[in-house]
Amino acid sequence: xxxxxLGSMISVAVVAAAAGAxxxxxxxxxxxxxxxxxxAQTQNARPATVGGKxxxxxxxxxxxxxxxxxxxxxxxxxxxxxxxxYPYDYARVPAAPVLxxxxxxAVPGSLGVVQGxxxxxxxxxxxxxxxxxxxxxxxxxxxxxCYLPGIPRAMYMPYPFQITQSTNKIHMAYxxxxxxxxxxxxxxxxxxxxxxMGHSVGHWDGNTLVxxxxxxxxxxxxxRAGDYHSEALxxxxxxxxxxxxxxxxxxxxxxxxxxxxxxxxAMPLYRRVEPNMQLLEFRCNEFAEEFMYxxxxxQQLVKHWEGDTMVVDITRKIPAGDAFYEWYGR
Amino acid sequence: MRGRVSSLTMTAVAAAAIAGAISxxxxxxxxxAPAVPKTPWGEPDLQGIWTDETATPFQRSPxxxxxxxxxxxxRAELDKQRATLLGRDKRGExxxxxxxxxxxxxxxxxxRRTGKRTSMVVDPPNGRIxxxxxxxxxxxxADKAFRLALLQSTQTCKxxxxxxxxxxxxxxxxxxxxxxxxxxxxxxxxxHDDPEDGALADRCLTIGLPEFGAGNGGGxxxxxxxxxxxxxxxxxxxxxxxxxxxxxxxxSPHLPPSIRQWFGDSRGHWEGNSLVIDVTNFSPKSDYRGxxxxxxxxxxxxxxxxxxxxxxxxxxxxxxxxxxxxxxQEFVKQNDEQNRIYYEPRCIEGxxxxxxxxxxxxxxxxxxxxxxxxxxxxxxxATGFGEDDPLQQ
Numbered sequence: 001x002x003x004x005x006l007g008s009m010i011s012v013a014v015v016a017a018a019a020g021a022x023x024x025x026x027x028x029x030x031x032x033x034x035x036x037x038x039x040a041q042t043q044n045a046r047p048a049t050v051g052g053k054x055x056x057x058x059x060x061x062x063x064x065x066x067x068x069x070x071x072x073x074x075x076x077x078x079x080x081x082x083x084x085x086y087p088y089d090y091a092r093v094p095a096a097p098v099l100x101x102x103x104x105x106a107v108p109g110s111l112g113v114v115q116g117x118x119x120x121x122x123x124x125x126x127x128x129x130x131x132x133x134x135x136x137x138x139x140x141x142x143x144x145x146c147y148l149p150g151i152p153r154a155m156y157m158p159y160p161f162q163i164t165q166s167t168n169k170i171h172m173a174y175x176x177x178x179x180x181x182x183x184x185x186x187x188x189x190x191x192x193x194x195x196x197m198g199h200s201v202g203h204w205d206g207n208t209l210v211x212x213x214x215x216x217x218x219x220x221x222x223x224r225a226g227d228y229h230s231e232a233l234x235x236x237x238x239x240x241x242x243x244x245x246x247x248x249x250x251x252x253x254x255x256x257x258x259x260x261x262x263x264x265x266a267m268p269l270y271r272r273v274e275p276n277m278q279l280l281e282f283r284c285n286e287f288a289e290e291f292m293y294x295x296x297x298x299q300q301l302v303k304h305w306e307g308d309t310m311v312v313d314i315t316r317k318i319p320a321g322d323a324f325y326e327w328y329g330r
Numbered sequence: 331m332r333g334r335v336s337s338l339t340m341t342a343v344a345a346a347a348i349a350g351a352i353s354x355x356x357x358x359x360x361x362x363a364p365a366v367p368k369t370p371w372g373e374p375d376l377q378g379i380w381t382d383e384t385a386t387p388f389q390r391s392p393x394x395x396x397x398x399x400x401x402x403x404x405r406a407e408l409d410k411q412r413a414t415l416l417g418r419d420k421r422g423e424x425x426x427x428x429x430x431x432x433x434x435x436x437x438x439x440x441x442r443r444t445g446k447r448t449s450m451v452v453d454p455p456n457g458r459i460x461x462x463x464x465x466x467x468x469x470x471x472a473d474k475a476f477r478l479a480l481l482q483s484t485q486t487c488k489x490x491x492x493x494x495x496x497x498x499x500x501x502x503x504x505x506x507x508x509x510x511x512x513x514x515x516x517x518x519x520x521x522h523d524d525p526e527d528g529a530l531a532d533r534c535l536t537i538g539l540p541e542f543g544a545g546n547g548g549g550x551x552x553x554x555x556x557x558x559x560x561x562x563x564x565x566x567x568x569x570x571x572x573x574x575x576x577x578x579x580x581x582s583p584h585l586p587p588s589i590r591q592w593f594g595d596s597r598g599h600w601e602g603n604s605l606v607i608d609v610t611n612f613s614p615k616s617d618y619r620g621x622x623x624x625x626x627x628x629x630x631x632x633x634x635x636x637x638x639x640x641x642x643x644x645x646x647x648x649x650x651x652x653x654x655x656x657x658x659q660e661f662v663k664q665n666d667e668q669n670r671i672y673y674e675p676r677c678i679e680g681x682x683x684x685x686x687x688x689x690x691x692x693x694x695x696x697x698x699x700x701x702x703x704x705x706x707x708x709x710x711x712a713t714g715f716g717e718d719d720p721l722q723q
Contacts, residue, residue, distance in 0.1 A: 046559060046560075166556055188667055293688060297524050
């Protein structure tokens with residue numbers, strides 16, 4: 001059903017483009033939305049195709065909970081918790097360092113994006129490592145340090161990204177941490193070293209963009225739940241336009257060192273249709289300085305209770321092996 | 331020849347202005363312009379990986395005062411002099427501070443061939459940056475005085491080394507040690523009390539616009555990808571830092587003044603064969619030669635031929651310079667298949683140096699407090715880096 005819908009949309013667009021409309025607007029709307037949509041059309045008009053292929057150019061964003069946890073999960077008080085007054089897992093409370101965020105530090109629930117049985121097929125020892133990662137989320141998740149997010153995580157972090165599609169290259173610029181990748185549709189040599197963002201080589205399978213991503217390091221994660229991979233990670237991504245403003249995104253995740261078999265995630269990516277949409281900077285390494293180097297200040301930004309003034313006095317005990325320096329050396 | 335090409339470009343620009351509006355298709359203006367590659371959708375094709383393959387003095391030396399271009403003999407002579415920089419293991423006396431700071435020797439830099447121009451600055455015609463305004467001079471002098479005060483008790487000042495230029499040795503460390511600089515610090519200073527004492531480069535918060543290649547420190551590459559109505563540039567600069575620019579091409583006005591960004595807000599349009607980008611909304615934490623949030627750039631990117639692209643940037647900030655000035659560079663297309671550009675800033679990811687410097691400073695503080703070590707302000711941890719390329723003086 002989806003395939004048929006897609007096929008007809010694209011063939012209509014191709015015909016329109018062939019008929020001489022240099023810029024064909026995807027956006028059509030009800031009269032009530034006419035004003036906003038007219039503005040969007042003027043400002044961010046895109047032809048339906050580039051070089052005869054569906055045009056993915058524009059600004060997109062996932063609108064789901066995948067960055068918290070790829071697997072299905074109920075809402076949680078925080079990404080990292082500690083035992084509360086009861087001995088039950090379901091009665092845990094936020095761990096001290098995130099306590100101060102209140103409900104803003106909580107984790108929204110999700111039906112998950114892992115296809116099939118919804119479970120990531122970890123090998124037994126890898127599953128133990130994932131659980132350990134989750135327990136030490138604050139010290140281990142590279143997102144908190146503003147490290148390059150890697151692929152696929154950059155595709156579904158809660159930040160927009162921009163696709164610039166040409167005929168031989170497709171560039172993806174992610175707002176988070178100034179990260180980017182170029183998908184090479186033409187012949188290209190591999191990178192000189194392993195990478196955080198992978199080496200992306202693409203081709204067209206009909207109207208679907210298929211991207212093979214390799215040459216990863218083992219430093220990136222898949223979400224805030226401790227899901228991880230090794231340097232043997234091999235991704236196969238598929239981008240298909242479901243409608244002018246929705247991409248159906250799939251990624252097959254293969255890593256024989258960590259998973260018992262390849263597995264797949266799938267989700268829609270939505271176009272940011274606001275007329276004035278543009279990527280802004282999110283240069284978070286500046287924001288993470290206090291987190292990473294605050295203890296090295298000559299005068300630390302100390303916090304106390306003074307009268308009615310609240311001071312969050314927090315103990316974050318970093319387990320052996322998880323301090324910044326040790327983590328780096330792993 | 332070069333001059334003729336430029337004047338033809340000007341003609342094309344005038345034609346575009348007469349035709350009015352921003353034209354997505356530049357065909358009507360190309361009758362007299364040099365034949366340049368076009369994208370399948372008819373825009374000038376700026377795509378590929380581009381770099382300045384030569385080294386050019388930023389400002390013109392008085393030695394070439396009336397000369398816009400080097401003669402072939404001058405270039406050959408400069409290349410000969412500069413070749414000695416390659417492989418030179420510049421070290422101070424073994425075991426001294428200077429020796430340690432010299433650890434960044436020629437191995438870390440590149441030496442490119444001398445370019446055609448005697449200066450990147452092409453306007454004013456004397457090839458020199460216009461004078462600073464009195465206000466900007468005052469700010470620069472106060473900033474320098476503060477930095478020199480932090481250095482006054484070091485060997486650098488005692489031995490009258492370049493890092494102490496304009497300063498004086500005083501064995502008694504400055505009383506200004508806990509003072510904050512008047513403006514947000516962007517450069518290396520001889521103090522490591524806080525992350526904010528570090529240079530932006532050391533904090534992985536550089537390099538910004540305008541970007542003219544990092545002297546002898548590594549050069550810069552930019553990958554341009556275009557789509558109808560859109561253009562993106564990815565910069566790979568210095569020793570592995572990088573950042574992106576997504577040029578807004580929809581004709582809308584700049585971001586509101588309340589939004590300030592390290593790399594500003596880039597809005598572009600086509601004028602004939604040139605991509606013209608207007609950049610404003612810079613952050614007060616960014617700094618280009620003293621210009622901060624009021625920096626205004628007008629860039630012109632013009633494809634000149636199969637393998638060349640002319641880059642021109644007009645730099646304006648009435649609070650800093652007495653007039654606007656312009657820099658020009660010629661970029662050469664790099665092998666796309668080889669793809670030596672690296673899309674990964676991966677700076678903070680491996681920045682073990684910066685926290686180590688702070689950690690060492692805390693150990694020095696502790697020793698000094700216990701009377702076991704010297705005052706940290708008698709150590710120079712800020713100057714003495716880099717090579718002495720005669721083109722960069």
